[in-house]
Amino acid sequence: EAQVTQNPRYLITVTGKKLTVTCSQNMNHEYMSWYRQDPGLGLRQIYYSMNVEVTDKGDVPEGYKVSRKEKRNFPLILESPSPNQTSLYFCASSFSGYQETQYFGPGTRLLVL
Amino acid sequence: AQKVTQAQTEISVVEKEDVTLDCVYETRDTTYYLFWYKQPPSGELVFLIRRNSFDEQNEISGRYSWNFQKSTSSFNFTITASQVVDSAVYFCALSERDAGNNRKLIWGLGTSLAVNP
Numbered sequence: 001e002a003q004v005t006q007n008p009r010y011l012i013t014v015t016g017k018k019l020t021v022t023c024s025q026n027m028n029h030e031y032m033s034w035y036r037q038d039p040g041l042g043l044r045q046i047y048y049s050m051n052v053e054v055t056d057k058g059d060v061p062e063g064y065k066v067s068r069k070e071k072r073n074f075p076l077i078l079e080s081p082s083p084n085q086t087s088l089y090f091c092a093s094s095f096s097g098y099q100e101t102q103y104f105g106p107g108t109r110l111l112v113l
Numbered sequence: 114a115q116k117v118t119q120a121q122t123e124i125s126v127v128e129k130e131d132v133t134l135d136c137v138y139e140t141r142d143t144t145y146y147l148f149w150y151k152q153p154p155s156g157e158l159v160f161l162i163r164r165n166s167f168d169e170q171n172e173i174s175g176r177y178s179w180n181f182q183k184s185t186s187s188f189n190f191t192i193t194a195s196q197v198v199d200s201a202v203y204f205c206a207l208s209e210r211d212a213g214n215n216r217k218l219i220w221g222l223g224t225s226l227a228v229n230p
Contacts, residue, residue, distance in 0.1 A: 042222040043204070090158060098208040098218040099146050099165075104158040 002027045006091050006105035013081055014113050021076045021108050023091030031094045032074040033058070033102065034066065036087040043090070049074055050097065081112045116140065117207045119221035126195055127229050134190045134224045136205030142166075146208040147188045149179065152223070153201040161203075164188065195228045202226070 004025045013019055025032065033048040035058075045058030049068040063085055065077040074093075078085060089108045094100040118137045126132045138147065149161040162172060164181050172179045176193045192199050205221040 040222070043220045045218075088156065092158075098216040101148065101160050101163050102218070103160065104150075107156045107158075109156075 002103070004091055004093055004103055004105035006089075006108050008108060009106060010109045012111045012113065015082055016080050019078050019081060019110075021078075021089060021091075021110070023074045023076065023105060024072050025074075025091075025093040025103070026072065027093060027095075027103070028071065029093035029095050029103075030071070031097050031100070031102075032068065033092045034064070034074070034076045035090045035092065036060065036085075037090065037107075038087050046076070046089075081110075083112045086110060086112045116209075116219045117205055117221040119203075119205055119224045121224045122222075123225045123227070125227045125229065128197060129194050130228075131191060131193050132195050132226065132228075134192075134203050134205075134226065136188045136190065136221060138186050138188065138205075138207045138219075140186075140207060140209045142209040144210075147181065148206040148208070149188075149190050150204045150206065151201045152204065153198075158204075161190075192226075195226075197228050197230055200226060200228045 007022045030051050034046040035043045037043050044060045046060055046064050047058050047066040049055045052068055052071050055066050055068055068074050091105040092102040094102045116139045120135055145166045147164045151159045151161055169181050178191045180189045202223045202225045204223045207219045210216050
């Protein structure tokens with residue numbers, strides 16, 4: 001089944017404790033992206049990657065890191081999480097970019113205490 | 114100003130009513146793409162439709178239909194005979210190239226639809 005998977009689905013952590021949210025797609029998509037969703041603010045892009053080893057900042061990259069060492073994986077790293085990073089996070093992928101349909105993972109609910 | 118405007122923040126209807134969700138966009142690009150996604154209470158984002166700027170034909174998929182009008186820069190979504198399972202937040206999005214010829218995806222803030230039994 002074609003899908004985007006994210007882990008973990010739910011995470012409660014404390015300020016400053018490094019964490020990684022994994023994202024993997026099995027559709028051989030070149031493009032991958034991370035979003036966060038907050039009430040009243042909609043979906044905001046954190047980082048995106050057009051291909052392996054090619055990543056770029058989105059609209060709200062501060063406090064996040066990403067890497068794209070393999071085509072299928074695009075982990076999101078929070079080196080020192082803070083409470084304002086409490087949010088719902090989505091990973092997405094598409095064949096080649098924004099003109100194509102993006103397929104989303106199930107989301108990761110993160111609470112930073 | 115919002116480039117993708119979903120003016121209806123919340124809509125509440127009774128089951129079997131028809132409901133239209135509005136999406137108005139703003140772009141100078143000549144080749145752009147429009148999308149609708151559904152986010153049910155469970156939280157996932159489900160793709161509904163993609164439309165390019167050269168295809169103004171309306172689309173129907175079961176109880177769902179989309180009306181694309183370039184003249185008014187609108188891409189409205191209608192649910193006929195709504196059902197409780199249609200309760201969700203619906204997002205409209207626009208893919209366009211910016212002044213630097215970089216393609217971007219711009220999201221509306223969503224319309225929360227509640228279908229009551």
